[in-house]
Amino acid sequence: MPRSLGELQSSLDRWAQEAGVPGAVVGVLHDGEESVAATGVSSVDAPLPVDGDTLFMVGSTTKTFTAAAVLALVEDGLLDLDAPVVEYLPDLVLADPAARSRVTSRHLLTHTGGFLGDVDIETGWGSDALAAAVAALADLPQVFPVGEVFSYSNSGFMLAGRVAEVVSGQLYEDLVRTRLLEPLGMDDSLFLPWEVFTRRHSVGHAFRDGSPVVAHTPGLPRSAAAAGGLWSSARDQLRWARFFLLGETKGTAPFGEAARNALFEPQRPAASPFEQVGLSWLRTRHGDAELVRHGGNVSNIQVSEFVTLPAERFAVTVLTNSAGGSALGPRVVDWCLEHLVGVPPVPAAPALPRPDLAEYTGTYATGDLAFEFTARDGGLWLRLVVTGELGDLPPAAEVVFVADDVVARAADTSKRAARFVRDSTGRVTAVEYGGRTAYRADA
Template identity: 75%
Template sequence: MTKNLQELRALLDEWAREAEVPGIAVGVLQDGEESVLATGVSSVDAPTPVDGDTLFMVGSTSKTFTAAAVLVLVEDGLLNLDEPVVTYLPDLPLADPTARATVTLRHLLTHTGGFLGDVDLDNGWDSDGLAEAVAGFGDLPQVFPTGEVFSYSNSGFVLAGRVLEVVSGTSYEDLVRTRLLEPLGMTDSHFLPWDVLTRHHTVGHTLVPGGTPVVAHTLGLPRSVAAAGGLWSSARDQLRWARFFLLGESTGAAPLGERARTALWEPQRRAALPYEQVALSWLRTRYGDAELVRHGGNVSNLQVSEFVTLPDQRFAVTVLTNSRGGGVVGPRVVDWCLENLAGVPPIPAAPVLPRTPEQLADYTGRYETGGLAFDFTAREDALWARMLVISDPDNSPPAFEVAFVAEDVVARAADTRRATGGFVRDARGRVTAVEFGGRTARRQEVAPA
């Protein structure tokens, strides 16, 4: 593996420059052996070299720790995945009475709670921030019936985090630290900024016109969403998580028994594209014939990460970056590692199915889910997509062309190897929703200008 990793090291420098990513850390676990590579700096304002112990925000990979913490309390006999959440939170505020009476932790951990999943929660950094956030959940609309539709839900994991606090009698952060991080030897993983600031950490960067990275003077997430995306961690600590997840190894007493540990990645139901199935927080996709169990995160386009495993081969790769360009570099590193280290054959490009302007009109319009919108517009004979943060459209990624690779299924036109989204039709054949970025978004009446 050493020779291959030397090749990857050179590519990492090149890809970081191309994508304007100031700093990258990569960790690989293969055959029980760990390897760490790093390039660049933690901040363009105060450039300190990134290494395997540098802390990055891992974003939504935090959800996998929330799910594991739930199973810790299940093993303790304090929680049941299929018991209604209202059993543990008698004052649970949900707008829909049926959802309030029936939503379970299994629904929350599989993104099927049905209430609005992308919401702006900022309750500061007080210890009761999570409780205050959940107290406002009565204002969240019930978009789908509980248990019927997968739509990626940050708010569902916020609620799961609050259940953990109430049942354990301690803060979410302390529970995860004492029951997961410390037994696994993950001493460089933290949730609170005052724990991070005294350690070597990165800062997030925005890209100004021309692609130049500039330090963003914000963390990007408040404490109230810690259970959905607030963990800071290093490449080495992420490999400790991979080692336990895949091999069951820990420096202290194993935080979960074998049955519970493996239950985390067992498929629960179909997911929304680009994912194929969801486990307990973990997302499952295919790379050709290989089955991947994965996560990753994006913290306000400031820090972007990947965490991908091949359980059958006990192989894992994690990629941590500190700018929006990590959304390009991360998948490139993962693909390279799968093909050159794990020996997974490359995925061939899918043939493009032509569509007429009349056919494209079937799909154009705006699709919304909470604070996110997906705009689809027709340009000549092509369909273009753009994901918008409704409250901050200027900080949203640019539009890109998509191509049809199957009936109602699209991929990026520049890379048709993977489906990225799919349109949903009702019983009358009308396009009423889109699965994109793991979200299921409803079509609005008015098309974007």
């Protein structure tokens, strides 16, 4: 292990304890060489050490597999990204008939379908789970016109997964396995719990009285497989990175270089904190460095990061088994960028004078998520509210303005937290946070 990664190991042990993460593993790919560092255990109830082959839920990084499966079908000539989805799913019903006639696979893969995105649709664990969930999309309101607003959408990727099922004639999980996982040698990447639970795997943890406790749930229903249901290991995630960065596969490539590059290429602007979106892949800047990334949060009990720096043929994946991964993951990524690639830290931004806080206070909601901004002690405070959340949520945090209508957490102004959106009259009516675009309740 290179000396710098040896330093990461000792820091990882300490940082995981500070963040309340029972177990975590980091995988690094740089110029074709792979390294893994791990710490802690897979479960506080039945502790086994985690390693590079331990399975974790990668959450929304699964969306990159869904997009890749769709692109494989495009390359096969079976699917047109810009054809209305209804051409492939004639029985599709959406709340807005105009949206039903217009929405395309490209809209779905770029989070611009416009119907409500943050919902849980429980349809059991049978092979019809995804089809039944898509039938339930008829109950979701059309929040934005198709194609006009980026707002992170789990339901959009469920619909994209169902399109792939119908076009390929395979269940979603089987399509991803045969077209992507097997050719890439990703033998430790699985979807179904009864397959995962026979392998060395990590369970998710919630917090009770300040200590991690096992959450006795997989965290997501089968209907959400295409949005976030993949279990994988750090070593398998590095195989995924190797394919995209280097074009290397164990077997026949799932698709050609043009389709591989198309997944990364920017399609349109995204919502804060992201800058652009490709086909599922999210693009951000870290100083002068251009990152292509994803990551995921499974019901706040398993949290992951997946970050690439294509210019340096570099990737890092961080898999964790508690909500503390939300702090640990970015810390590891920033360390790796600085010490392994030489990308300097982003400096803290100076806080600007406070504007009239009354312009910004209120609750901004999108499905099961809400962002509450309140004025307190002369400052603006942000609290996240999630319906039915399994793990503990972070406490309210003070935010400060670092640009016009842009706030960062007062504790770390190097990273923008949210951007407020105004209507044509200049009134604040929405906020972009975590890639979501949420309307203010009184808008």
